[in-house]
Amino acid sequence: MRHLLTRLLACLALSAAPLVAGAAPHAYALETDTSVVGFAWTLGPDTVKGTMPVKRADMVIDFDSAANTHVAVALDVTGAVAGFPFATQGMKSRKVLWADRFPEITFESTAIRPDDDGAEVDGLLTVRGITRPVTFRAQLYRQKGTQPGDRRRLAIVVTGSLSRAAFGxxxxxxxxxxxxxxxxxxRIRREE
Structure with missing residues (x-):
């Protein structure tokens, strides 16, 4: 999961001020080539870092009403890489993510609460067929090279943590x- 949930919508509030009023919900498409989900955990005294590709994403953002914003994401467990071959093999095995039986991890937002720093994003995370409520921190930015007020290309950074055991x-x-x-x-772009 190579940086997909670092701070997804926590910047809705932060970026709403410098961006021009939206007036309505807008659908956004994920730029898969430049989007990344990163994850890290400890293995003995060391930290292991890895990445996981995003398989698909459905995002609707309403800058005037967070209640109308919705995010649904699916990650490709089979394409995950974790630091070194032994860690990757163990992570995809039946004892951890069981990639052969559960090839996707999904997240769907249920509520978004803007604050001075971005937003708290509540949602349902499904790993190994087990669904649990989670809360992530998100921030929203204009992509590099875009003009102030331009909301056509945005970057969302989402962060959070979870318990492996909670998902079996x-x-x-x-x-x-x-x-x-x-x-x-x-990284997302508005669908016209």
Missing amino acids: ADGWSGMAGDRVDLTILA
Whole structure:
């Protein structure tokens, strides 16, 4: 999960001020080539970092009403890479993510609460067929090279963490830590 959830919508409030009023919800398409989900966990005394591709994303953003904003994302577990081959193999195995049986991780937002720093994004995360409520921190920015007020191309940074055990992905718990930290960078463009 190579930086997909680093701070997805926490910047809705932060970026709303410098961007021109939106007036209505807008659908956005994910730029998959430049979007990345990153994750990290401990393996003994070391930190292992990895990435996971985004398979698909459905995003509607309303800059005037966070209640009308909705995000749904699917990650490709089979394409995940974790630091070194042994870690990748273990992460995809039946004891952890079980990629053969559960090839996707999904997230769907249920509520977005803007604040002075961005937004808190509540949603349902499904890993290994187990769905749990989670909250992530998000920030929204104009992409580099865009003009002030231009909302056609945006970057969302989402961060958060989760417990592997809460989703039944607790293999090798004697060696690998339970906490997984996520950082997501999603670059999106408004669909015209």
